Amino acid sequence: MKPLDKRVAVITGGSQGIGRAIARAYRAAGAHVVIAARKPEGLAAAxxxxxxxxxxxxxxxxxxxxxxxxQAQRCVEETMERFGRVDILVNNAATNPYYGDLIDLDLPRAEKTVRVNQYGMIAWTRCAWKASMAEHGGAVINIASVGGLIVDPHIGYYNATKAAMMHMTRQLAYELGPKARVNAIAPGLIKTELARAVWEAREAILTAKLPLRRLGTPEDVADAALFLASDASSWITGQTLVIDGGALALPIGVEE
Ligand SMILES: NC(=O)c1ccc[n+]([C@@H]2O[C@H](COP(=O)([O-])OP(=O)(O)OC[C@H]3O[C@@H](n4cnc5c(N)ncnc54)[C@H](OP(=O)(O)O)[C@@H]3O)[C@@H](O)[C@H]2O)c1
Incomplete structure (x- = not known):
């Protein structure tokens, strides 16, 4: 039997990048997948x-x-109507509208970042919990970032929301156990559209000192998301799995 045989997975931001790779991995593992995103044409292609x-x-x-x-509520309702349960929720969609010093951050962009990255995670998890997981159990996987563990010169607030996701992962693991497991993944630099401006022109420089000498792929993250959704991780909750090619395993002072 496949590891996710007939389970039902909802994936936010599932139309491209990491979310789509997770949807592919879950479907290949036997799951029914529900992908949510803002643009209908991206969803149709996915x-x-x-x-x-x-x-x-x-x-x-x-x-x-x-x-x-x-909209989280409507998505979960549609999933319940079609499949009768939500076994897996991947909170993957995120936004990053502000580049610059934290000290200069304006309120509208702060509110937008929190609304999607932080409150979104709570709202989608609550909908899945109340509709299905509280009764049938389940696994929630939150896509955070290694940025939530380090200081960055440009995206400090986005990273702060990712740090909050890791903490809320522990909090929700406590609140929703033993019915549901809640874990996070903290990817390093992954070759997707979101991060293209960071990696495209500098890939050789970025990878030269990375222990595993390459950037991540969406499939690297999807493999971890499959593990955390499956029974292979049935005694793991509240954890954040770092998938970064060893970026955090560098001595202090090693530059690009
Ligand atoms: N790429 C990296 O290097 C990296 C590193 C660490 C963490 N991450 C995290 O990984 C996750 C996925 O990133 P990615 O690189 O795969 O991004 P991506 O390639 O830009 O894909 C983003 C996906 O999310 C959807 N989306 C964006 N904003 C949304 C919103 N407000 N509501 C619903 N869907 C939304 C997009 O579709 P629509 O535009 O149609 O909505 C798309 O399907 C994010 O949480 C990101 O912070 C990425």
């Missing part, structure tokens, strides 16, 4: 890609903004 896999699970798409709790 659906076609997912249905192209040689797998049995169904694919459903929902237009929803991760920062809108009523």
């Amino acid at each position: 659906r076609a890609d997912l249905l192209g896999l040689d797998a049995d699970g169904d694919v459903h798409t929902v237009v929803a903004n991760a920062g809108e709790p009523d």
